[in-house]
Amino acid sequence: NGTSVEEFILLGFPGTWQFRVSFVVVFALMYTLTVVGNASIIALVWRSSNLHTPMYFFLCNLSFLEIWYTTGVVPKAIGVMLGTSQTISFSVCILQLFFLLSLGSTECFLLSVMAYDRYLAICYPLRYSSLMNSVLSVRLALSSWLGGFLAISLLAFLTSRLTFCGPNVINHFLCDIDSCLALSCSDTWPVELATFLISIIVVVASCVVTLVSYVYIISSILRIQSGHSRKKAFSTCSAHLSVVTIWYGSTMFLYVKPTAQNSLDLNKIVNTFNTVVTPLLNPFIYTLRNKEVKLAL
Numbered sequence: 001n002g003t004s005v006e007e008f009i010l011l012g013f014p015g016t017w018q019f020r021v022s023f024v025v026v027f028a029l030m031y032t033l034t035v036v037g038n039a040s041i042i043a044l045v046w047r048s049s050n051l052h053t054p055m056y057f058f059l060c061n062l063s064f065l066e067i068w069y070t071t072g073v074v075p076k077a078i079g080v081m082l083g084t085s086q087t088i089s090f091s092v093c094i095l096q097l098f099f100l101l102s103l104g105s106t107e108c109f110l111l112s113v114m115a116y117d118r119y120l121a122i123c124y125p126l127r128y129s130s131l132m133n134s135v136l137s138v139r140l141a142l143s144s145w146l147g148g149f150l151a152i153s154l155l156a157f158l159t160s161r162l163t164f165c166g167p168n169v170i171n172h173f174l175c176d177i178d179s180c181l182a183l184s185c186s187d188t189w190p191v192e193l194a195t196f197l198i199s200i201i202v203v204v205a206s207c208v209v210t211l212v213s214y215v216y217i218i219s220s221i222l223r224i225q226s227g228h229s230r231k232k233a234f235s236t237c238s239a240h241l242s243v244v245t246i247w248y249g250s251t252m253f254l255y256v257k258p259t260a261q262n263s264l265d266l267n268k269i270v271n272t273f274n275t276v277v278t279p280l281l282n283p284f285i286y287t288l289r290n291k292e293v294k295l296a297l
Contacts, residue, residue, distance in 0.1 A: 005164035007089045008183075012080040012173045013268075020081045027081075030280050031074040037283030038063035041293075048296040054137040055121070058114045059286060061141050065110065066279035069103045072096060073275040077173040090164070093175035098156035100174070100275070104251065105202045106148025111244050112206040113140045115213040123220045151202050158191045172268050174275070179267075207248050214241065242285050243278075250274045 013023055041063045045051045076096070079085025088096070117137075121128050159177065163186035170179045177195055181188045224230040250270050287293045 005090065005166055005168045005183075007087050007168065008093055008164075008175070009169045010076075010080045010086050010088055010173055010175075011169055011171045012077065012086070020083075024078050024081050027074050027078055027276060030276055031070055034070050034276075034280045034283075035067055037280065037287075038066045041283050041286065044293065044296055051292065051296055054117055054132045054134070055114070057134075057137050058110060058117060058141060061144070062107065062110050062114070063283065065103055065107055066282055069100065069107070070275060070279040072099050072103070073174050080173050088175065093180070094156060094160045097159060097175045097177065097180070098152055101155065101177075102149040102152040104148075104274075105151050105198075106145050107247065108202050108206040108251070109144035109147050110141070111247060112209040112213075113144055115210040115217075115244065116140075119213040119217055122217050148202075151198055155191070155194050155198055158194050162186050162188065162191065172271070174271065176267065176271065203248070203251055207252075210244055210248075243282055246278055246281065247274075250278070 013020060042060050045056045045060050076085065076088070117132055120131050124131060155177075159180055162180060162184040164183055165185040167183065170183065172179050177191070181191060221230055250273055287297065
């Protein structure tokens with residue numbers, strides 16, 4: 001079809017040259033800190049035998065994921081804001097969408113697995129080592145990765161079948177579902193339905209597992225008589241709870257909705273927080289509030 005769009009133009013953050021350069025500097029600095037911070041956590045856990053536990057094994061998986069998650073966004077976003085790489089082909093757009101949503105789904109599963117791990121550690125401390133052994137840890141992590149990528153496969157396939165006749169300007173610095181749906185000239189209902197159902201399965205289901213785990217965790221902590229022991233128990237899960245709150249809040253806003261009616265400008269701001277800020281915060285949250293990591297460092 002000669003009228004079909006074969007590439008898109010990413011608008012990024014419109015504004016003066018100085019305004020866009022300031023964004024580039026911020027994005028580049030945050031990207032560097034994100035990669036260095038998360039890579040440092042992986043290296044620290046690998047080098048320190050005291051951190052060879054399921055909790056830090058899951059944290060390494062999360063750090064590895066965050067490096068690739070932000071790498072899938074920031075380099076291209078910098079090119080868009082500098083005006084050197086504003087175009088993106090349809091196939092690469094679908095690939096970026098699949099890559100980012102798959103990693104986002106994997107993060108949801110990993111956070112719920114980490115909540116379950118904390119539940120076992122606090123509610124069953126004497127049986128923890130037998131309940132959460134190395135074999136189960138590997139299986140849970142592998143299931144999170146496979147589940148995240150398999151869940152998005154259907155959505156990416158349906159999006160690739162959409163027809164685009166023009167215009168081809170995406171009001172964003174990356175390819176996301178809402179932008180593709182807004183530009184498509186074909187029936188988008190199947191994609192919107194698939195997005196909503198997959199969001200319910202991935203985001204809401206994993207969030208429920210996390211919330212239920214923390215209900216049991218908090219109730220167990222409150223029954224502890226010793227104030228020192230209660231404070232120590234809270235400290236083991238407070239970092240993870242902080243990450244969970246930040247991640248699920250922004251993710252539910254972006255994806256758990258029956259139709260793509262959110263403002264694209266507002267989506268852009270939330271996506272910036274989700275793909276650039278959150279991966280940067282994770283290593284600092286886990287290291288600054290964790291005595292074991294600071295001791296190993």
